[in-house]
Amino acid sequence: MADSLRDCETVLAQAATMVRPLVRSRVHTLPPQVRHVAGLHFGWWTDDGTVLDAPAVSKGVRPALVLLACRAVGADPDAARAAAVAVELVHNASLLHDDVIDQDPLRRGRPALWAAKGVPAAILAGDALFFAAVQSLAGAPAADRTVPVLLAAVQALIEGEYLDTLMESGTDVREERAAEVAAGKTGALLACACELGAIVGGATEERAQLLHGFGRRLGIAYQCVDDVLDIWGEEPVTGKPALLDLRSRKVIIPVAAAMAGHTPQARSLRALYSGNGPLGEEEAARARDLIEQTGAREATLRRARRHTADALHLLDQAEPEPVAAR
Ligand code: FPP
Ligand code: MG
Numbered sequence: 001m002a003d004s005l006r007d008c009e010t011v012l013a014q015a016a017t018m019v020r021p022l023v024r025s026r027v028h029t030l031p032p033q034v035r036h037v038a039g040l041h042f043g044w045w046t047d048d049g050t051v052l053d054a055p056a057v058s059k060g061v062r063p064a065l066v067l068l069a070c071r072a073v074g075a076d077p078d079a080a081r082a083a084a085v086a087v088e089l090v091h092n093a094s095l096l097h098d099d100v101i102d103q104d105p106l107r108r109g110r111p112a113l114w115a116a117k118g119v120p121a122a123i124l125a126g127d128a129l130f131f132a133a134v135q136s137l138a139g140a141p142a143a144d145r146t147v148p149v150l151l152a153a154v155q156a157l158i159e160g161e162y163l164d165t166l167m168e169s170g171t172d173v174r175e176e177r178a179a180e181v182a183a184g185k186t187g188a189l190l191a192c193a194c195e196l197g198a199i200v201g202g203a204t205e206e207r208a209q210l211l212h213g214f215g216r217r218l219g220i221a222y223q224c225v226d227d228v229l230d231i232w233g234e235e236p237v238t239g240k241p242a243l244l245d246l247r248s249r250k251v252i253i254p255v256a257a258a259m260a261g262h263t264p265q266a267r268s269l270r271a272l273y274s275g276n277g278p279l280g281e282e283e284a285a286r287a288r289d290l291i292e293q294t295g296a297r298e299a300t301l302r303r304a305r306r307h308t309a310d311a312l313h314l315l316d317q318a319e320p321e322p323v324a325a326r
Contacts, residue, residue: 007326011064012060012064015060015064015067015068015084016057016063016064018067018077018078019060019063019067019081019088020057022081022085023042023085023089024042024044026135026136027039027089027129027132029132029135030132034124037113037117037121037124037125038125038128040113040116040117041092041096041113041122041125042055042057043056043057047117055108055110056108056109058088058091058092060088061190061222062084062087062088062091062190063084063085063087064084065193065194065215065218066080066084066087066193066194066196066197067080067081067197068197068324069193069194069195069197069198069211069215070083070198070200070201071201071323072197072198072318072320072321072324072325073202073203073211073320074201074202075200075201077197079200079201080197080201082137082139082140082200083137083140083146083193083196083197083199083200084193085136086133086134086136086150087150087189087192087196089129089136090133090150090154090189091189092126092129093125093128093129093133094157094161094189095107096114096126097122097126097161099113099122100114100119100122100123101165102248102250104244106240106241113125130154133150134150137150137196141200142199142200146200149192149195149196149199150192150196152192153191153192156187157185157189159184160180160181160182160183160184160185160186160187161184163177163181163184164185164250167181167256168248168249168250175253175256175257175259177256178252178255178256179220179253179303181223182219182220182224182227183216183219183220185223186222186223186226187215187216187218187219187220187223188216188219189219190215190219190222191212191214191215191216191219192212192215193215194214194215195211195215198211198212207318207319210314210317210318211314211315211318213311214311214312214315214318215311217311217314218308220303220304221303221304221305221307222304223253224300224301224303224304225301225304227245227253227254227300228254228297228300228304230245230252231243231245231246231252231297232288243284243287246279246284246287246288247278247279248278248279249273251273253300254291254296254300255269255273255287255296257294257296258291258296259273261294261296263293265290265293265294268290269287269290272286272287273287
């Protein structure tokens with residue numbers, strides 16, 4: 001376990017070294033005011049312009065997947081840098097908008113941009129990063145194949161996010177819907193990351209699709225775990241206050257799984273969620289306990305394991321270069 005963690009950290013650190021400077025130089029091409037607020041989001045500087053040395057940053061899972069997918073099809077990951085930058089920029093664009101939608105005041109342990117500088121700043125910085133992502137791909141080789149893949153992923157992301165808001169408003173709380181949200185919100189961009197890496201690495205369409213499938217399932221598994229952490233994770237790990245999602249009555253995967261049952265706990269949870277306004281601290285803690293009692297925490301982790309197994313099966317079929325695959 002310790003070894004695999006060390007490997008994982010090394011892989012993420014190597015990818016960060018290859019991608020972060022390029023993300024930064026791409027953001028530097030933005031007009032000054034938008035560049036300033038984008039830099040606040042990344043934690044590069046404070047509002048008065050003081051440069052920060054070691055901000056809490058994105059884990060960089062998505063760009064690392066782009067580079068690894070490229071290597072997995074036998075190419076030099078250098079060929080995938082522009083695509084990795086694009087995926088990281090889209091991810092950050094989506095987080096800026098997501099925090100506005102969720103009204104989450106914290107991101108990576110810092111005030112979310114909308115909370116620090118207002119909703120217009122966050123929406124426009126998100127828009128700017130999204131188009132900067134397209135610019136990154138448009139100026140790189142194979143743009144005729146990569147740009148449509150990125151744009152299709154963004155449409156899926158938007159659909160996933162919108163479905164998520166419908167779940168929150170209580171119009172649709174089925175467990176399968178929650179899984180669909182995960183596939184759109186998270187699966188689509190991880191799928192895109194792997195597919196783009198494969199394309200720029202010169203893979204056949206079939207191989208690129210296998211890696212797309214791998215990323216998609218990995219993304220769903222990732223979202224399942226993220227949702228479990230949203231309930232049972234600690235603030236220092238998640239960068240967000242505990243039980244935030246429950247307090248705002250978000251129907252994340254474990255909640256949908258718990259509500260689907262016919263037990264007294266499921267009924268109590270549905271009743272708790274049926275009111276208006278945020279849940280108080282004690283109510284949120286009660287919701288967490290009810291979810292646990294229905295077995296939904298374990299069921300969500302089982303779902304994550306199932307998708308991970310499917311992901312690994314597809315990866316295997318893509319006959320990847322072994323080091324990248326590991
Ligand atoms: C985080 O979910 C949200 C996403 C991963 C996707 C959000 C997508 C959009 C806003 C649409 C795409 C828009 C653009 C400009 C590309 P979460 O709320 O479960 O995660 P969190 O706990 O990290 O906030
Ligand atoms: Mg959110």
